[in-house]
Amino acid sequence: MGPIGSQPEPLGPPRTLMCSHGALVLTMRITTVDVVGRAIPFDGAFPMSYEDHAASDHVFVRIGTDAGRVGYGEGTALPWFTGETTAGMVEVIERWITPSVEGRPVHEAMAALAAFDESFPNAPGATTAVDLALLDLEGKRLGTPVADLLGPTVRDSVPLVFVIPALNPADAVERAAAGVESGFRRFKIKADGDVGGDVERINAVLDVLPDDGTLRVDANTGWRDVATARRAVAGLDSTERIEYLEQPTAADRPEAMRDLWTETGVRVFADESVHGPGDLERLGERGLVAGCHLKLAKTGSLRGLRHLATVARRHGLSTSPVSAFGTSLEAAANLHLAATLTGMSAGCELCMNLVAEDVAEPAFDFEPVVDVPTDPGLGVGLPDSLFE
Structure with a gap:
């Protein structure tokens, strides 16, 4: 499987419009996607019906843009639900999702991510991390909370x-x-x-x-x-x-x-x-x-x-x-x-x-x-x- 969707257009400078809240970015393209996986220990034992767990598996994403704005996202693996692991989430983002969103405006990246999720629905932790980072960017672009x-x-x-x-x-x-x-x-x-x-x-x-x-x-x-x-x-x-x-x-x-x-x-x-x-x-x-x-x-x-x-x-x-x-x-x-x-x-x-x-x-x-x-x-x- 390769990147989803057509190839992005060549990068150009971000366009902005001044409004009462400052500079509203009209176009904002993704330039970098950084990803790191990490297991964070629980603060004490956490027994449950599946098994005792000592740590929670996470993937964190930082997406940079040509406008200087940065979006952040987090995904959590629930192996008893989805079978995901930290290493697997990192690989999915680096190998499949990143090539599909880099170079695209944020709204196009959202569409590319949705297409990936539809064709590869068994990686919700990985797609969540990127989805949240893109929503974070879109909110910052529009000057509004994600809600x-x-x-x-x-x-x-x-x-x-x-x-x-x-x-x-x-x-x-x-x-x-x-x-x-x-x-x-x-x-x-x-x-x-x-x-x-x-x-x-x-x-x-x-x-x-x-x-x-x-x-x-x-x-x-x-x-x-x-x-x-x-x-x-x-x-x-x-x-x-x-x-x-x-x-x-x-x-x-x-x-x-x-x-x-x-x-x-x-x-x-x-x-x-x-x-x-x-x-x-x-x-x-x-x-x-x-x-x-x-x-x-x-x-x-x-x-x-x-x-x-x-x-x-x-x-x-x-x-x-x-x-x-x-x-x-x-x-x-x-x-x-x-x-x-x-x-x-x-x-x-x-x-x-x-x-x-x-x-x-x-x-x-x-x-x-x-x-x-x-x-x-x-x-x-x-x-x-x-x-x-």
């Missing part, structure tokens, strides 16, 4: 969810108590598939939440079938403060989620069962779930994720934007998305507090509510030292 490129905005700040791994009950309670002390009221707990241990952990965390606190439970398919999931729910001291169950059963048997929802009265959201609009259309048309998670690491582009949210809304489904262990750069992209969502759940999961090092600049403070960036582009970048 305005996605659609009308409905909020300028976003409530966050405090995520707790599948730790032993005492450690899980310690994490939850720290979140409560910091002002969080929306929590998520991982389950690891051991129903007895999961129930003990969930009940212990529920005990330390304030009266207005809620908890979403993520089994990552670990409860497998309705009977097992029903047994887990039956063991809970109360379900009143359970916001929803996230993918409690096997991804290839979505009817089980509807059955569990019907039998227990606890809402169920899909994650592993959704990789694109077609999956969500089928779930929505059949009324199998109450909502779904939105992850760049599975979808491959922020605009594609926005389209997925539109499909969800058409079927009356709620959505939860999730940054899959990304830094503040990926978190910023999710904040811009969340700013446009009319059917968002109680909170957005931005997990930059779970990684030991947040390399983005500026890094967000992990707080119960975070403002959507208002600077042009994503509003968050990367240090040059990362690419040296």
Whole structure:
């Protein structure tokens, strides 16, 4: 496979137009694409139903232009979802995507990337990194935040969810108590598939939440079938403060989620069962779930994720934007998305507090509510030292 699309025209000087916000760049061509892969350790153990993970795999992109503007992007590998690795994401960008976008105006590069994604759909982490960098550039070219490129905005700040791994009950309670002390009221707990241990952990965390606190439970398919999931729910001291169950059963048997929802009265959201609009259309048309998670690491582009949210809304489904262990750069992209969502759940999961090092600049403070960036582009970048 070679570069996608026709060859770009020869480079010319960027054209600009003066406006009230300064120089508006009319044309801006890509001159350089720098990429680096990096594994960032978790800030402590992160057990879940798949396996224990010690680090998160990332690819970072810096795209330069003839106008002097620079765009930044980040992609995260979720090998249990997509099979991607850090080395694989770097190779895809360097070998296939870079030749397709270099020398092109930003809008043409976006079209070339979309064509690549359509012909090679199994590299969402790699395409996400380049997609975010191009959107960052487009926002900077127009002098507007990325949220305005996605659609009308409905909020300028976003409530966050405090995520707790599948730790032993005492450690899980310690994490939850720290979140409560910091002002969080929306929590998520991982389950690891051991129903007895999961129930003990969930009940212990529920005990330390304030009266207005809620908890979403993520089994990552670990409860497998309705009977097992029903047994887990039956063991809970109360379900009143359970916001929803996230993918409690096997991804290839979505009817089980509807059955569990019907039998227990606890809402169920899909994650592993959704990789694109077609999956969500089928779930929505059949009324199998109450909502779904939105992850760049599975979808491959922020605009594609926005389209997925539109499909969800058409079927009356709620959505939860999730940054899959990304830094503040990926978190910023999710904040811009969340700013446009009319059917968002109680909170957005931005997990930059779970990684030991947040390399983005500026890094967000992990707080119960975070403002959507208002600077042009994503509003968050990367240090040059990362690419040296």
